[in-house]
């Protein structure tokens with residue numbers, strides 16, 4: 379449910395963060411750390427620079443910006459398929475979250491109030507990525523439904 383300030387709906391996380399340029403900065407800051415990390419770098423052995431942009435586009439949609447990941451990049455099902463076969467372990471997920479938390483702090487130093495809603499999304503999303511990653515490449519995941527939307531109060535229906 380949307381909380382109202384007076385008569386004005388609270389802006390989306392996408393708008394509060396600063397839109398695509400800000401999400402690109404976050405994605406950049408995060409992957410710079412990932413590729414320098416001895417635990418995670420091998421998991422991202424097939425990393426391509428497009429990955430940085432695709433993650434920014436995905437996050438934009440999740441945080442109620444443009445739905446471009448759905449219209450141009452294969453949507454929710456494609457996102458899940460990208461994680462098949464990766465065999466993500468607890469320690470990978472934990473490190474992923476640590477590096478993202480540092481990237482969020484660096485990218486949004488003036489918005490400490492946004493740290494908790496962002497990290498609660500990443501906590502939720504990494505658990506799904508880890509679960510899916512145990513299935514082999516090519517697994518039929520069925521229809522996962524639309525791209526999830528995340529706001530200050532968590533998962534939105």
Ligand code: HEM
Pocket residue numbers: 418421422423424425426428429430432433436457460461464466470471474499500501502503504507508
């Ligand atoms: C909220 C959590 C996550 C989000 C939003 C996310 C987002 C994405 C996206 C959008 C892609 C597709 C990139 C493309 O099309 O080029 C992707 C691929 C991938 N993700 Fe994630 N991911 C999450 C969690 C994780 C975790 C926990 C790991 C491992 C520790 C991981 C490892 C990977 C790898 C290895 C790929 C393929 C990279 C490549 O070959 O370029 N992801 N992820």
